[in-house]
Amino acid sequence: MARSGLATGDLGAGPALAVDIGGTKIAAAVVDADGTIRATARRPVPAHRPSEVSPGGREPGEDGVAEEVFGALRDCVGEALASAGIAADAIGGVGCGCAGPMQWPAGVVSPLNIPSWRAFPLRARLRELFPERPVLVHNDGVALAAGEHWAGAGRGVRNLLAVTVSTGVGGGLVLGDRLFHGTSGNAGHIGHLVVDVDGPDCPCGGRGCVEALASGPRTVHRARAAGWAPAAGQPADGHTLAAAAAAGDEIACRELARAGTAVGAGLAASASLLDLEVAVVAGGFAQSGPIFWDALLAGFGRHAGLAFVQRLRIERSDDPGRIALRGAAAFVLAPHRYGWPD
Numbered sequence: 001m002a003r004s005g006l007a008t009g010d011l012g013a014g015p016a017l018a019v020d021i022g023g024t025k026i027a028a029a030v031v032d033a034d035g036t037i038r039a040t041a042r043r044p045v046p047a048h049r050p051s052e053v054s055p056g057g058r059e060p061g062e063d064g065v066a067e068e069v070f071g072a073l074r075d076c077v078g079e080a081l082a083s084a085g086i087a088a089d090a091i092g093g094v095g096c097g098c099a100g101p102m103q104w105p106a107g108v109v110s111p112l113n114i115p116s117w118r119a120f121p122l123r124a125r126l127r128e129l130f131p132e133r134p135v136l137v138h139n140d141g142v143a144l145a146a147g148e149h150w151a152g153a154g155r156g157v158r159n160l161l162a163v164t165v166s167t168g169v170g171g172g173l174v175l176g177d178r179l180f181h182g183t184s185g186n187a188g189h190i191g192h193l194v195v196d197v198d199g200p201d202c203p204c205g206g207r208g209c210v211e212a213l214a215s216g217p218r219t220v221h222r223a224r225a226a227g228w229a230p231a232a233g234q235p236a237d238g239h240t241l242a243a244a245a246a247a248g249d250e251i252a253c254r255e256l257a258r259a260g261t262a263v264g265a266g267l268a269a270s271a272s273l274l275d276l277e278v279a280v281v282a283g284g285f286a287q288s289g290p291i292f293w294d295a296l297l298a299g300f301g302r303h304a305g306l307a308f309v310q311r312l313r314i315e316r317s318d319d320p321g322r323i324a325l326r327g328a329a330a331f332v333l334a335p336h337r338y339g340w341p342d
């Protein structure tokens with residue numbers, strides 16, 4: 001899909017390699033300076049399953065699994081380059097969004113859903129593949145924010161929040177037309193904004209955070225505690241819960257709505273603090289249908305008191321996978337807006 005008119009200005013020497021690493025899949029793309037995606041590739045993240053014992057009877061160690069995950073990333077990158085018909089040394093730079101937490105800007109990552117990567121030196125390892133090229137690694141929510149601003153729903157606005165609602169709740173910020181990192185690269189963590197001071201404990205150690213109320217696993221857990229159960233043979237996950245809500249299950253509807261309300265309240269709080277123009281919502285659990293979405297909008301409306309907050313435009317991300325890849329590419333293709341010092 002061609003995109004033109006993007007603000008670039010200070011391009012690298014060639015197209016960017018973009019990488020997006022989530023908990024379950026790895027994606028790579030070759031992206032031109034105008035945002036055009038030349039080619040993409042995907043791989044599942046290899047999982048370490050204790051039942052998978054090698055023929056010699058030895059379980060692979062965590063180091064071995066960590067290398068297997070990186071091997072899948074290397075293969076994915078190789079396929080994207082081959083599909084684009086471009087040699088590795090013609091790549092101008094590498095931008096990568098990765099599930100957190102991470103040390104930024106060092107790019108040392110410990111994605112919650114990739115247990116074999118603990119303090120994994122992702123940026124250094126990518127640099128070995130692309131020596132003497134800029135390699136920038138940031139949180140996946142930040143890549144989404146850059147992508148929505150550069151080439152998505154936030155084009156032309158100055159102040160934007162991107163939110164992902166999935167197994168966790170994350171996000172990223174563009175303020176004053178530039179990606180905003182905060183002190184430690186953690187700006188935009190809307191998942192740990194408190195929306196219920198007496199609310200449930202959160203994995204972060206706090207309580208009443210958006211994530212504690214609105215993540216897929218937390219919502220499913222709450223529904224189960226209230227008596228909801230998936231039909232026989234179905235997993236107790238966000239998809240099943242959303243299907244149950246769509247079919248009219250009262251508990252599923254109520255808990256899904258509570259999740260949406262919490263996200264809406266978090267958006268109102270964010271807009272109050274930051275005077276935002278646009279919030280873009282993505283993530284698998286955010287696609288749970290109108291019960292979630294209507295509750296999100298109602299929750300926002302209930303908590304958006306001031307006129308400048310009420311003016312926030314709330315959008316659904318129309319293609320978050322490709323947008324996040326474009327955003328990662330923008331780290332190196334448009335560094336004056338989306339990059340950061342080494």
Ligand SMILES: [Zn+2]
Pocket residue numbers: 191192193202203204205206207209210211212
């Ligand atoms: Zn929290």
